[in-house]
Amino acid sequence: MGLFDRLRGDDDPRVAFVGIDGVPHSLLEDHPDRFPNFAALAEEGSAGAIDSIVPPESSACWPALTTGVNPGETGVYGFQDREVGSYDTYVPMGRDVQATRLWDRVAENGRDATVLNVPVTFPPQRNVQRMVSGFLSPGVDKAAQPDDLREYLESIGYRIDTNAKLGHKDDKSEFLDVCHETIDKRMEAFEHYIEQDDWDLFFGVFMTTDRVNHFLFEDYARDGEYYEEFMTFYEKVDDYVGRIREMLPEDVTLVVASDHGFTVQDWEVDINQWLQDEGWLTFEDDDHEELADIADDARAYSLIPGRLYLNLEGREPRGSVPQSAYEEVRDELKAAIESLEGPDGTPVAKRVVEKEEAFRGDHDTIAPDLVIIPTHGYDLKAKFKPHDDGVFSTGPRNGMHSFENATLFVDDPDANIVDADLLDIAPTILDLLDLEYARADFDGGCLV
Secondary structure, eight states, rough: OSSSOOOSSSOEEEEEEEEEEEEEEOHTOOOTTTOOHHHHHHHSSEEEEEEEOSOOOHHHHHHHHHSSSOHHHOOOOSSSSETTTTOOOOOGGGGOSSOOHHHHHHHHHOOOOEEESSSSSOOOOOSSSEEEEOOOOOHHHHHHSSSSHHHHHHHHHHOOSSSGGGGGGGGGGGHEEEEEHHHHHHHHHHHHHHOOOSSEEEEEOOHHHHHHHHHHHHHHTTOOOHHHHHHHHHHHHHHHHHHHHHHHHTTTEEEEEEEEEEOOOOOEEHHHHHHTTTTTBBBSSTTSGGGGGTTTTTEEEEEEEEEEEEEEBBBBTTTBGGGHHHHHHHHHHHHHHHTTTTTTTTTTTEEEEEEEHOOOSSTTGGGSSSEEEETTEEEEEEEOOOOOSSSOOOOSSOOOEEEEOOOOOOOOTTTOOOOOOGGGGGHHHHHHOOOOOGGGOOOOOOOO
């Protein structure tokens, strides 16, 4: 039973979506005693592990989750994408997402959406009821609309993101303090606008979970120094989700999901350094700093996470691989990656996905030719500046994204979360909202 009566007069069903960025389903499923609200949601509704997308990187995942289509349709493949016909790169923002978002479909049907802290949504859209952009936003003053939302968030000291640099310190105390402050303010804002009860779709994301996982996941998985602090943080997440569920009126279905899973990170793997060592990648001079410094005879290069591009004639400005040799050279590169082993002899690649398998749509012109899905423990990087770290190195992070073991909870016992993936969430939410859509509009399918 919700605490607040509906202020609007219609009887349309509604949805509240809570994102828990990077939370693996097994973490919640394996500790029902410490996370009783997630356990209750699974028992009384439906829950399961789902697959993410290729590549499982937040900047690509959130556009896919909120549109229900793959990066070939959204036009966003990662934290850094390549301009068409150029070696110039850019950081995708909200306006770079080329597919229709859930809240756009809600607005088109004359209904209201409150959207709080979703990654890759800056600048905030004016066609929705209220929005504060998430990850990559410069600050609340520019990321929130309308003015009353901005003023409220500023008044409570709202944080768009935590300070991840604090996680680089050996002593994680300050980092954890800021993580708690960030999620506390996020919850304060969520509660405030859930209480407004004037929306049809509430869509809010806790991203601090991803930050904690990057720096403390090994402590959880291997019973390290900060195991209890990690679990205490997640007990707070569990409490907040339980409180949100309790607040919601009866006409609202709660959906909770993560955009990818998480696992322990043992090594950083610089794929561009490996490409150089193997003769695939060369630069014009020794002082190279970016992709634009690639040499004419380079055959391949990489962007994070694990995206491989052939330097293709007619597509890249200084392409060296003839179109007629595309399949042959790609097969050669794929085989080389599949044979790459880590320091302990373990294959770095769990699998290597070809472009045609993962990407379809009007914006696949900038799609990578291959994507490496790494074996757990190998976090794929793509550095352009010279360094002395070699191919394999370690850094301050001990947790990394995974393709499998993302999380989905639906507060509906009829939801069928079997063989599901990230692309199923958008059509499921639209069905729960009782909004019509064309099945062909989505790469996923409804789970209810």
